Amino acid sequence: xxxxxxxxxxxxxxxxxxxxxxxxxxxxxxxxxxxxxxxxxxxxxxxxxxxxxxxxxxxxxxxxxxxxxxxxxxxxxxxxxxxxxxxxxxxxxxxxxxxxxxxxxxxxxxxxxxxxxxxxxxxxxxxxxxxxxxxxxxxxxxxxxxxxxxxxxxxxxxxxxxxxxxxxxxxxxxxxxxxxxxxxxxxxxxxxxxxxxxxxxxxxxxxxxxxxxxxxxxxxxxxxxxxxxxxxxxxxxxxxxxxxxxxxxxxxxxxxxxxxxxxxxxxxxxxxxxxxxxxxxxxxxxxxxxxxxxxxxxxxxxxxxxxxxxxxxxxxxxxxxxxxxxxxxxxxxxxxxxxxxxxxxxxxxxxxxxxxxxxxxxxxxxxxxxxxxxxxxxxxxxxxxxxxxxxxxxxxxx
Numbered sequence: 237x238x239x240x241x242x243x244x245x246x247x248x249x250x251x252x253x254x255x256x257x258x259x260x261x262x263x264x265x266x267x268x269x270x271x272x273x274x275x276x277x278x279x280x281x282x283x284x285x286x287x288x289x290x291x292x293x294x295x296x297x298x299x300x301x302x303x304x305x306x307x308x309x310x311x312x313x314x315x316x317x318x319x320x321x322x323x324x325x326x327x328x329x330x331x332x333x334x335x336x337x338x339x340x341x342x343x344x345x346x347x348x349x350x351x352x353x354x355x356x357x358x359x360x361x362x363x364x365x366x367x368x369x370x371x372x373x374x375x376x377x378x379x380x381x382x383x384x385x386x387x388x389x390x391x392x393x394x395x396x397x398x399x400x401x402x403x404x405x406x407x408x409x410x411x412x413x414x415x416x417x418x419x420x421x422x423x424x425x426x427x428x429x430x431x432x433x434x435x436x437x438x439x440x441x442x443x444x445x446x447x448x449x450x451x452x453x454x455x456x457x458x459x460x461x462x463x464x465x466x467x468x469x470x471x472x473x474x475x476x477x478x479x480x481x482x483x484x485x486x487x488x489x490x491x492x493x494x495x496x497x498x499x500x501x502x503x504x505x506x507x508x509x510x511x512x513x514x515x516x517x518x519x520x521x522x523x524x525x526x527x528x529x530x531x532x533x534x535x536x537x538x539x540x541x542x543x544x545x546x547x548x549x550x551x552x553x554x555x556x557x558x559x560x561x562x563x564x565x566x567x568x569x570x571x572x573x574x575x576x577x578x579x580x581x582x583x584x585x586x587x588x589x590x591x592x593x594x595x596x597x598x599x600x601x602x603x604x605x606x607x608x609x610x611x612x613x614x615x616x617x618x619x620x621x622x623x624x625x626x627x628x629x630x631x632x633x634x
Contacts, residue, residue: 532572554601
């Protein structure tokens with residue numbers, strides 16, 4: 237029987253969804269809501285290679301959170317959640333490998349989601365009759381009575397319906413951001429369903445080989461480009477930089493982006509390089525809490541959540557940079573910019589900051605330009621935000 241990290245069997249997760257789909261009493265207690273969230277988490281792990289089902293689980297999770305916060309108002313949110321769960325169960329139990337079926341189901345459900353947002357915004361608007369009917373699990377398991385809106389002592393949400401719409405959208409976006417590697421593919425699917433062009437985004441590499449190939453392709457483009465004459469250095473506000481060495485190239489990035497820098501044992505470092513990610517549990521230890529040592533918004537997370545989190549290893553791109561991770565790396569540096577986070581594997585990290593007083597803008601891949609240190613040294617400065625938005629992990633602290 238397949239289990240995930242939280243030791244919930246997939247069959248148990250499906251049973252929970254079935255029970256809630258056919259339940260006629262929809263007073264969503266905290267225990268039942270927590271059970272559904274646990275089931276969604278289990279199924280997202282089980283369907284991690286099926287992006288359409290992942291997207292449906294994310295939409296269902298965001299609507300579940302909306303139901304909990306708004307006491308099940310409007311009732312259409314409950315209808316949507318039951319419909320989404322029924323689709324997921326049917327796709328899990330379906331033995332027919334029908335090409336394109338998952339995409340078709342996703343498109344139908346997403347149109348229902350769009351219709352739901354309009355119903356929240358305009359309560360008096362008639363329901364879209366063109367939407368697909370409620371799917372059945374089995375003929376004998378269809379609900380026989382009308383759904384009851386959730387009731388309970390939960391706090392009421394804003395009276396302004398437009399605010400509720402924005403909250404629902406924000407909850408879906410927050411769930412997408414937590415989707416990690418699947419987030420980019422799911423956002424593209426959502427954009428296709430809306431017939432709009434998604435914002436260009438490069439998803440984090442799934443493997444070390446994929447990351448190296450992508451970086452190599454990018455670097456080959458940079459090499460073939462005509463080199464530009466660097467502009468003269470100009471005075472800039474005094475900026476603290478942290479210097480590091482990756483594959484023999486000395487680089488620097490703003491010190492405020494460095495959340496933590498720590499040496500790892502060689503076996504652990506090799507494991508991180510092979511998996512192309514750093515589980516933060518490696519930075520912690522017995523009687524050694526991680527959160528107080530971090531200097532970014534990661535410190536706002538609870539210790540138990542931090543230890544379950546893994547951040548992607550990032551390979552900087554540029555004309556003078558290697559497309560492969562540093563095999564001599566001994567130190568992992570966590571870099572953060574607001575809610576974006578990632579890890580650089582370095583063979584050397586300066587123990588102290590240096591101060592940049594002049595800067596010559598010279599864009600070269602992830603290199604923003606040349607920084608001039610107050611003792612007249614020069615160093616290539618990385619654009620931390622560009623790196624993180626391309627390969628980093630977007631996480632919002634609760």
